[in-house]
Amino acid sequence: MISVPQFDPVIHAPGRLQICALLSATDKAEFAMIRDAIRVSDSVLSKHLKLLEDADYVRATKVAAGGRLRTWLTLTNEGKRAFAGHVAELNRLATLVRAAE
């Protein structure tokens, strides 16, 4: 399916772009794995996730495992569409930049 290029200000920030890049490639990913993969602190990741959740792009589920709660994150269909559109827009802009150079 071809995505309509559309710049998304929520996804635009580098941290949130990386989070979406990870989540779009999986069914769900755990908070700690994302934190380690994009090399940010717990609080920074929480802030990014809050914005993505407020935009209905990410859904969080808490699961008890090994005596502690683990947070699993999923990109919603809305989030997948927005991310695909944003990447399509990045590709379009990158092509324009290359053409102008």
Added chain:
Amino acid sequence: MSDPSDTFNPTQALDAVHSTRADLASRLDEGSWRYDLIYSGLAGVIVGGQALPMGWNALASVVGAGALGLLARDWARRKGVWVCGVTPRRARWVSVGLGLAIGALCAAVFFMTYNGGSRWIALPAGLAAAVAALIGSRLWRQVYRRDLQDDFAAPRMSMGLLFLMGLAAMVGSGLSHLLNTEEMVTAWLLGVGIGMTGMAAFMMARRRFRQGFAR
């Protein structure tokens, strides 16, 4: 303070997306041989188990499927990532092909032993299933890696596909019980045919639904 959008570079943003996904692929590759070998061994047990007497073969299937579930759960817990075999756009067809091959081997072993054939068929069939599962599993990883590099399409339909595959299996086994034993192969094929038709109808309806929204 400068506005971040002033220094926005789409090429750098795309590079960040690609490197994040490449990093994910490397993380998932670590220890994957161990997973694939256990997975293929369990596939061999499920196929070989079909040569066991009635009841025991069902038990072998249930135990094998349960062990596969536990293996996947443990993998997800250790890696912090869950990727269903039929989620990635291109790699899903490796899963579907592997599922059909294992299903066909299960059916072949079951029908051969049910019709008086030697139970020793379990050994070569189980070995063939294990080899097929190992090759399929490694191939799936390779195709998934390619999906990670350049597939950003959305959204996906893994749940719908899983539901219909399950439906095909249920209809097939249900018809097998309803019809005479001589017609079991026909019933099984009929069940798979109904499931495939349902899947095609679902995909067409989904496309129409999307097109309706896009207008």
